[in-house]
Amino acid sequence: MAHVRNKKSDDKKAMVVAKEDTNKSESEGVTKLQTYLKTIPIAKKKFAKLPKRKKSPTSAELLLIDPRYSASKEGPLGLGPIVLPFVQRFNNIDGFMTLYVAAVLIHGALFAVVDMTLNIYQVQFSLTRTEWYLMDFSDYIASFVVAIIIAHFGSKGNRTRWIAASCILMGLESMLFAFPFFTYEIIIPGRQSIELCMEENEKRNIICGNSVPNRSKCIYFHIAGQCIHGIAGMPIYILGITFIFDHIPTSSCGFYLAIGHSAYLIGYLLGMVGGLQNFQPPPKEKTVEIEPAKVYQLLQSGWWKTFLIIAAISFCVSFMMVCFPTSLPGAHKLRLAKRKEPPTIDRRLKDMKIQPHLKGFLHNIWHILKNPLMLTQAICKVSEYLTFNTSLYFLPHHLQTQFLITPGIASLLTECQTTTFAGINEDYDGYGQLGNLTADCNEYCDCTTSLYTSICGRDEKEYFSPCFAGCKATKVSQTEKTYYNCSCIKEGLAASDDEGQFIDAIAGTCDSDCLKLPLFFAFYFSATVFSNMCSIPVISIILQSVPANFTSLSLGVTYAIVKFVASVPAPLLFRLSSAIACIYWDNNRCGGKERCWIYNKNILVYEFMGIWMSSQLIIVLLNIYAIQIHDVVVHGEITESKTTVKDVKEQKERKA
Numbered sequence: 001m002a003h004v005r006n007k008k009s010d011d012k013k014a015m016v017v018a019k020e021d022t023n024k025s026e027s028e029g030v031t032k033l034q035t036y037l038k039t040i041p042i043a044k045k046k047f048a049k050l051p052k053r054k055k056s057p058t059s060a061e062l063l064l065i066d067p068r069y070s071a072s073k074e075g076p077l078g079l080g081p082i083v084l085p086f087v088q089r090f091n092n093i094d095g096f097m098t099l100y101v102a103a104v105l106i107h108g109a110l111f112a113v114v115d116m117t118l119n120i121y122q123v124q125f126s127l128t129r130t131e132w133y134l135m136d137f138s139d140y141i142a143s144f145v146v147a148i149i150i151a152h153f154g155s156k157g158n159r160t161r162w163i164a165a166s167c168i169l170m171g172l173e174s175m176l177f178a179f180p181f182f183t184y185e186i187i188i189p190g191r192q193s194i195e196l197c198m199e200e201n202e203k204r205n206i207i208c209g210n211s212v213p214n215r216s217k218c219i220y221f222h223i224a225g226q227c228i229h230g231i232a233g234m235p236i237y238i239l240g241i242t243f244i245f246d247h248i249p250t251s252s253c254g255f256y257l258a259i260g261h262s263a264y265l266i267g268y269l270l271g272m273v274g275g276l277q278n279f280q281p282p283p284k285e286k287t288v289e290i291e292p293a294k295v296y297q298l299l300q301s302g303w304w305k306t307f308l309i310i311a312a313i314s315f316c317v318s319f320m321m322v323c324f325p326t327s328l329p330g331a332h333k334l335r336l337a338k339r340k341e342p343p344t345i346d347r348r349l350k351d352m353k354i355q356p357h358l359k360g361f362l363h364n365i366w367h368i369l370k371n372p373l374m375l376t377q378a379i380c381k382v383s384e385y386l387t388f389n390t391s392l393y394f395l396p397h398h399l400q401t402q403f404l405i406t407p408g409i410a411s412l413l414t415e416c417q418t419t420t421f422a423g424i425n426e427d428y429d430g431y432g433q434l435g436n437l438t439a440d441c442n443e444y445c446d447c448t449t450s451l452y453t454s455i456c457g458r459d460e461k462e463y464f465s466p467c468f469a470g471c472k473a474t475k476v477s478q479t480e481k482t483y484y485n486c487s488c489i490k491e492g493l494a495a496s497d498d499e500g501q502f503i504d505a506i507a508g509t510c511d512s513d514c515l516k517l518p519l520f521f522a523f524y525f526s527a528t529v530f531s532n533m534c535s536i537p538v539i540s541i542i543l544q545s546v547p548a549n550f551t552s553l554s555l556g557v558t559y560a561i562v563k564f565v566a567s568v569p570a571p572l573l574f575r576l577s578s579a580i581a582c583i584y585w586d587n588n589r590c591g592g593k594e595r596c597w598i599y600n601k602n603i604l605v606y607e608f609m610g611i612w613m614s615s616q617l618i619i620v621l622l623n624i625y626a627i628q629i630h631d632v633v634v635h636g637e638i639t640e641s642k643t644t645v646k647d648v649k650e651q652k653e654r655k656a
Contacts, residue, residue: 074332075325093247096160096324097256100240101263102317103167106310107233108267109274110170113306114177114222114229116275120303121222124186125215126450133571138223140567142230144560150234151556152354152361155549159239160324167318169232171311176225178307180218181300188296194453194474195467197445197487230563238555245543245551247331250341253543257536278302335548344544346371346633354549368554372629373545376622377538378558382565383615383622384538387531389566390615391524393574394608415519419510420461423468424584424598428488435583441488442470449584452597455483456510458492458503464597469505481507531616534623541626545633577607 076083077091089095118135121127127135154162180186244256282298290298349371355361369375420426423437432439437449447467455463455471463469470487475497482497486504494502539555546554581603582596 073326074329075327077323077325079323091324092328093244093256096247096328097244097259099317099321099324100163100236100244100260102313103163103170103236103240103321104260104263105267105270106167106170106314106317107229107236108264109271110174110177110229110310112268112271113275113303113310114226116272116278117177117181117303118222120187121218124188125212125218127219129575131219135219135222135226137567137571138226139230139233140563142227143234144563144567146231147234147238147560147563148365148553148556150231151238151552151559154235154239155242155354155552158326159235159243160326161322162235162239163243164318164322166232166235167314167321169228171314171318173225173228173232174307174311174314176221176228178304178311180214180221181304181307184214184218185296186218187299194481195447195451195465196474196483197442197447197467197470197472234556234559238552238559241539241555242543242551246548247328247334249334250338250544253540254536257539261535274306278306338548343634345547346373346545347636349547349550352547352550354553364550364553365557368546368550368557371545371554371633373626373633374542374554374558376626377541377545378561380534380538380619380622381558381562383618384532384535385562385566386570387612387615387619388528389570390574390608390611391528394577394604421598422461422463422488426461429490437464437468437584439488442468445470449597453507454509455505455507457486457489457505458494459489460492460510461489462510463488463505466505471505483507531612534619573611577611581607 077087077095078084090098118132121135122132125131150162241257241260244260245253248256349367352364352367355364422428423432423435423439425434427434428439428441431441438447445467447465449464451465451467453465455466455469457463457469466474466483466486469483469489470485471483471489472485472487474481474483477497482503483505484501484503489504494504496502542554542558543551578596578599581599583600584598585596
């Protein structure tokens with residue numbers, strides 16, 4: 001029994017010791033856990049303060065970080081806090097293209113109407129060469145000055161708001177163009193009348209100099225409007241194109257750019273159609289009701305109304321355009337997808353950034369000009385401009401002077417017959433001299449060469465004006481204007497009018513029996529279309545040959561080059577060509593040489609073909625060169641192959 005008790009007491013002691021050991025180990029574990037809970041955060045905090053090794057981000061991560069391409073700039077369609085849900089369906093590239101096409105249409109229509117008003121100023125004010133140059137080319141000069149500036153600063157902000165500002169400027173310039181026609185007397189009735197052979201011609205008081213009231217003010221308003229017109233066009237054609245390019249797949253780039261390019265031509269045609277309506281004389285009922293001193297207001301009302309209508313449309317387009325965000329929804333994903341496409345940019349510009357300071361900015365322009373793909377296409381754009389404007393400049397002179405060459409050359413060039421023109425290629429039946437409009441039959445008429453109103457006599461000869469034909473009377477019928485008692489017209493069959501008087505001449509040019517003229521226009525139209533087919537590919541190559549952050553600047557440099565050529569060398573070239581081909585100038589009574597009335601068509605055709613064919617040849621050669629150097633500029637294939645061959649030779653030499 002005693003042994004059992006001792007054993008139990010030993011077991012109790014063992015259990016107590018084991019319990020104490022367990023409690024001790026548990027207390028030690030709690031102490032260690034508390035220590036760990038305190039030391040781990042402290043150690044983590046200390047390690048967090050250690051400098052971490054920076055990991056270079058990938059190209060996609062760089063695109064996410066770049067504020068210019070950040071998806072955060074994609075926003076809704078609205079004006080500040082005013083966002084309407086039902087208009088968000090237009091917050092896409094198609095909605096933007098609708099307003100962009102409207103802006104381009106307005107710019108093209110303004111260009112056409114302004115050209116027509118310039119002709120009015122030329123006729124009514126007898127502009128000097130300097131005045132005509134400034135009134136015609138001041139928009140190109142302004143575009144050249146601001147093109148790169150707008151491209152640089154406009155690419156950093158909301159490009160749609162820059163286009164909206166352009167629409168506002170177009171509205172303001174339309175009001176500037178309208179103001180002279182609304183305020184001043186420009187079109188004076190009877191200032192350009194038909195000159196007849198009368199004794200009163202000798203009693204005319206010839207005043208040298210420009211005595212038209214408010215003449216200088218009208219010229220200043222026109223030049224100011226032209227400058228604004230040139231400035232307004234740059235955001236549309238630079239920032240608008242880059243905005244479209246950033247929001248469409250590369251495969252659809254040409255289609256959308258072609259829509260914008262076509263809109264300009266359509267706008268120009270619409271402006272021509274609208275402007276031609278303003279040349280129509282007002283009804284006689286309205287002219288009778290108005291005082292004679294205010295007839296000019298009726299004659300000019302169509303012009304200022306046309307400009308005000310264009311201004312109203314411009315302001316409406318600007319209000320809608322300003323509602324677009326900096327980037328349209330989905331633009332960021334599209335840019336990321338474009339990054340995966342095969343490279344097309346100059347590899348030397350791949351990692352370059354637009355520098356904010358002036359030195360870096362000029363450095364970027366220099367690198368863009370060193371890009372052969374971009375530079376060749378910019379020169380192609382210049383050649384395209386020369387081709388198109390050479391056609392616009394020479395074609396009217398070509399048609400006007402169809403009668404000035406021999407029948408052989410006429411058959412070779414146009415298959416048209418030569419028209420006889422008195423004083424030019426006919427000497428008044430032997431009583432005058434070639435190149436002199438004055439002969440014995442009209443010497444006493446005291447005619448001037450300031451009014452070119454050709455008439456066709458019954459002798460099938462063309463005369464410079466009724467005065468140089470010796471005509472003393474005229475009538476206006478419902479169909480045509482007729483002339484009578486013309487001392488220089490002595491042959492041919494004479495028809496009588498309704499009153500029984502014999503008609504000597506009718507207004508207008510003689511029929512040259514040019515049966516192939518429609519064929520000529522068909523060939524000319526086809527040649528013009530084919531010569532301008534490179535316009536969209538040229539812009540596409542320029543946009544794709546530079547990084548995304550350089551697209552606006554590259555277009556700015558391109559348009560600066562084009563506008564410089566359009567404002568300086570091109571006018572000088574056309575003026576020199578005109579002076580060489582001219583054979584009859586308008587020499588006024590004050591001894592000044594004002595304008596060329598008649599050209600030598602033989603020289604004119606060869607000048608036109610020389611400039612046109614040279615421009616086309618430049619385009620062909622430059623594009624062949626661009627194709628040859630594309631792989632070198634983009635991939636550097638030739639450079640790498642040369643390096644590889646050099647390395648192989650060095651290895652062979654070392655082994656030897």
